Amino acid sequence: MPLSDVQIRNLKPKEKQYKISDFEGLYVLVKPNGSKLWQMKYRYFGRERLLSLGAYPAVSLAQARKLKDEARALLAQDIDPSEAKQEAKRAKREAQGHTFQKIGEAFLEKQKKEGKSKATLDKIAYHLKLADAEFGRKPITEISAQMILRALRKQEAKGNYETAHRLRARIGSVFRFAVASGLAETDPTHALKDALIRPNRKHRAAITDRDALGSLLQSIEAFEGQATTRIALKLLAITAQRPGEIRHAKWEEFDFQEKIWSLPASKMKMRRDHNVPLPAQAIALLDELRMITGNGEFLFPSLRSWHRPMSENTLNAALRRMGYSGDEMTAHGFRASFSTLANESGLWNPDAIEAALAHVERNEVRRAYNRGLYWDERVELAKWWATLLDDLRRL
Template sequence: MPLSDVQIRNLRPKDKQYKVSDFEGLYVLVKPSGSRLWQMKYRYFGKERLLSLGAYPAVSLAQARKFKDEARALLAKGIDPSEAKQEAKRAKREALGHTFLKIGEEFFEKQKKEGKSKATLDKTAYHLKLANAEFGRKPITEITAPMILRALRKQEAKGNHETAHRLRARIGSVFRYAVASGLAETDPTYALKDALVRPTRQHRSAITDPVALGNLMREIEGFEGQATTRIALRLLALTAQRPGEIRHASWVEFDFREKIWIIPANKMKMRRDHNVPLPDQALNLLNDLRMITGNGEFLFPSLRSWHRPMSENTLNAALRRMGYSGEEMTAHGFRASFSTLANESGLWNPDAIEAALAHVDRNEVRRAYNRGLYWDERVKLANWWAGYLDELKTG
């Protein structure tokens, strides 16, 4: 028989909690403390579930029956009312803007304002996407270390140990931003520092033997693929810059009169402008390239669209076509070739070589001093390196 308000008001606590039924699964749970809680029992895909509807008298008999009817309507549509209730709570919390997803978006915008390089922003976006798939909609204060570890373990299970470590670091950056903003108390990733498998550090393969490097330069000279790819590889060897900086190079960055390539900070890994002296060999290549791509923005546009740069796989794929495996040589390896052979020559100040590679000195005073001090030497170094490569190429 259905309950009445009078009956519910007269329910008294006992030593143990007990239930008093209304109908269609709705009942009052009377606690020894005297509190009276509305609950609804139902079955979802054959399993018994429980839905809490609030405490009496804050939730009246009429309201409890209304909530019960709404839950049964969801069941008729194949929707679990408990899950729907949790989803509604999550949506409400998300609207407050304190979810990991929202704070992550704020952190990403902060990085953009700080002028982080495109490569850094792309990595941040990728890591945030992985994290958001796991707990992006949860309030940041409800995200625990075990919850984060489960997400990291998924990467480890795929063998992506380096990704797992970088993902932990990126999640930690978002938490520290939240702590600084007063939205969280602690960074739970700190407790996970030693919980992950340490990745094996693999240096990018590079040819540092002069004879072998000469062979490679001849192979590049005779490369039968795209002319732009051949020129890109030769410029990569001549300038010793990062492959991404070569691929994203724009014509506006080159001062042909002063023989300088001015790479803007937003394209550099260390977010500082970097000037690269251009030897005559590089200028000749650029003049040849202008006949092919000089009307566009990029020196090396994509084959699919001139509004996008060359694919990041193009240069390594060209090396593979020439018969060089990933264990022998990579596009990034030209930097190690330059560094090793320039240092072994004994002709140049190691700091000038480091400056040519855009390796930034942590000491700001020393960095500012070195920037001006080694420019003249770097110009001579660039010309020597270009001539040295020519000598190796001709055997």
């Protein structure tokens, strides 16, 4: 006869453990210490087996019967419920080791081995730290799209719309890495693509008017700060390279005989080697700079240590001291100045201008062709640009 809750509650311990049956193999085992354990007896391929279903009252009568029904359903499929239970436990233990944080660390290590720049690795680490604070200790298979969205909404609430978008992308990269590693089935961030507030992206401020650029060059010439900062701004204008590439430039990268600055792929945004032709004006600046920092590693070392490059804020701070706000001009803006005026001149192939800026052609064959085809033109373009800057400064 089936048991009732009242009967189970009133069961008293005895000197020896004993069983009280419910039905279909389910029973309560009453221990001498008073604990009451649900167990189910069944046969699997002719052999008697035992399945533990938990302790009463933590597992109620109704719950025990449900677990018993689930076990019988497995038996109907020729699955041993005891083995299925152990397999579920093993999977759970394994999942606990595959947390988002652990997989994120493996993903970051992969990026290091692929030669990503320190700046890129630092950004990845920063975003992973934000994600870890929300769900880093959870198994990756238990992280839902809504859980991720809550983390992204926290960034939006602070007005960090760009960070929220980048964080979603970074979390997605970790999930795709997990899928490729057989540790997850899907990437839940894909469903959140249109859920976030779109940031208003602002292009870096740049001066593209000739007269205004001439005035800026005059201000740089009259700059009363560090001589190395003045020279860095001049080289930035002449070479039209990224500020980070100027700041991290090393003397070993410069061939004064061939008049070439060779930037290794590890320093480049597009992860490809890049050569910059050096016109006479650039060589003169480098000769001046060698008298100041030529005995060190970096062209523009930090004021605090010659073993570190100039701070990333130095060049923009110098522009602010000259009276140029962030809405007028940035250190990165010299690239736009070069691109605009070179294209407006009509003298140069647009592909040569793009190559000078180290903008990578997506087509592999065309990229290899362009790299060889436009070098001579880029040498002449560099001379033209340096001369134009001289002319604008004298106006």
